[in-house]
Amino acid sequence: MRVAVFGGGYAGLGVARHLEQSLPADVEIHLVDESGIHVVRHLLHRAIRRPEVAQSLSIPLRELLGRTIVDQRRVTDLDVEAGHATMADGSELQFDLGAVCIGAEPAFYGIDGAEDHGAVLHRAGDAARIREGFMPVLDDGGRVVVGGGGLTGVQVAGELATLATEHDASEHVEITILEQADAVPPGLDERMQEAIDEALTSAGIDVRTGTTITSVDADRVGVAEGKHLAYDQFVWAGGIRGPTAVGAHRPRVPATLRLSERVFGAGDAVEVIDENGRSAPAMAHTAIRQAPVVAENIARLVEHRRSDASSFEPRLDRYRDDDLGWTVSIGADAVAAVGPSILTGPAAVGVKTVVGAGYLADIGAVSEAIEHVREAL
Ligand SMILES: Cc1cc2nc3c(=O)[nH]c(=O)nc-3n(C[C@H](O)[C@H](O)[C@H](O)COP(=O)(O)OP(=O)(O)OC[C@H]3O[C@@H](n4cnc5c(N)ncnc54)[C@H](O)[C@@H]3O)c2cc1C
Numbered sequence: 001m002r003v004a005v006f007g008g009g010y011a012g013l014g015v016a017r018h019l020e021q022s023l024p025a026d027v028e029i030h031l032v033d034e035s036g037i038h039v040v041r042h043l044l045h046r047a048i049r050r051p052e053v054a055q056s057l058s059i060p061l062r063e064l065l066g067r068t069i070v071d072q073r074r075v076t077d078l079d080v081e082a083g084h085a086t087m088a089d090g091s092e093l094q095f096d097l098g099a100v101c102i103g104a105e106p107a108f109y110g111i112d113g114a115e116d117h118g119a120v121l122h123r124a125g126d127a128a129r130i131r132e133g134f135m136p137v138l139d140d141g142g143r144v145v146v147g148g149g150g151l152t153g154v155q156v157a158g159e160l161a162t163l164a165t166e167h168d169a170s171e172h173v174e175i176t177i178l179e180q181a182d183a184v185p186p187g188l189d190e191r192m193q194e195a196i197d198e199a200l201t202s203a204g205i206d207v208r209t210g211t212t213i214t215s216v217d218a219d220r221v222g223v224a225e226g227k228h229l230a231y232d233q234f235v236w237a238g239g240i241r242g243p244t245a246v247g248a249h250r251p252r253v254p255a256t257l258r259l260s261e262r263v264f265g266a267g268d269a270v271e272v273i274d275e276n277g278r279s280a281p282a283m284a285h286t287a288i289r290q291a292p293v294v295a296e297n298i299a300r301l302v303e304h305r306r307s308d309a310s311s312f313e314p315r316l317d318r319y320r321d322d323d324l325g326w327t328v329s330i331g332a333d334a335v336a337a338v339g340p341s342i343l344t345g346p347a348a349v350g351v352k353t354v355v356g357a358g359y360l361a362d363i364g365a366v367s368e369a370i371e372h373v374r375e376a377l
Helices: 010-022 051-057 126-140 151-166 190-202 284-306 345-362 366-376
Strands: 002-006 028-032 037-039 058-060 069-071 075-079 084-087 092-094 097-100 142-147 173-178 205-208 213-216 220-223 228-230 233-236 263-265 326-330 333-338 341-344
Touching (some): 010 284, 051 366, 097 284, 263 284, 333 345, 341 345, 345 366
Parallel strands (some): 028 069, 142 173, 142 233
Antiparallel strands (some): 037 058, 213 220
């Protein structure tokens, strides 16, 4: 019997690690990932200001897994009903049970020029490209426009503003976030939004909410009111869409995380409706916490199929999206929601560092965890 996990990010790595503990030794665990690398994506923005951390945010999946077969291929089409995957090189993989954890892709919403002119922060090498694009602005002065004030947008803006301060260049570097919602980051608790807005403002970042980008060309961004804003660097952080391999949308899964008879989904690749009927946010910590539910449900189905497959299926475990808090960094500063408290300054930076290091230590990346703490000191 073969269980295939597609994607080795927070969700996929977690699923594979849990399956290694729970599945009988003769069940094959096969993890397909296009990069073969576990990218610590929620910290990628740090590498814009501190390029030396980039290496510790990219860890070969083989170093983090035991008996799992790590298969470096790109899935282009996933038939979740048939249990069949087609890869970019034309090869195929058949599986009995599976988990779709291939994350999301940047969404451009058909905005003319956004994809052509916008730098995105999605893959490991993107932070270096954004830094490189920022260097002339740092040297000669100018404006960076960040399209989208979600977690990625505010954290990228924060790194760029702090980098400008560190180079005594904040006088002639302007960082502007354009966000169509009324507050940044959209969807967060109001008190958290206020604290983030304050941190962005004190970092010298110009936040323009209620501003919809309608077009982007080589040196200016068009906004809905028919006005334009000139830029020297444009970063697009406007949102995510589902992966191409599952039809470019995020298929909705119920609290059991079941996508089809044989496939489960977790993380950004799917939209999870939890036990309380709430849509779980596409975040690292939700992906991490969905992984054991997927692994447990796969283990129950494996056991069922290997014993008496004609009997009723076992009850499946369900995911509940408990709000465990948030941490957002704004360059060298941070904001954290811990229980009912909103922390800012060194306390929030401490929480963000501990959470990041805790995750790395948990997945067995101990030297990377130490590096993460050292970088934050
Ligand atoms: C700059 C930035 C800052 C962020 N900050 C935060 C934060 O502060 N807090 C927070 O909780 N979240 C944050 N997020 C969001 C968080 O990183 C995502 O929600 C999280 O990565 C989702 O995990 P995942 O496992 O679903 O997908 P990913 O982590 O994206 O992993 C997907 C995996 O699938 C592989 N893959 C993709 N497509 C294919 C394919 N076709 N074939 C094979 N393999 C494929 C990839 O190589 C990757 O390993 C941030 C994201 C970014 C970009």
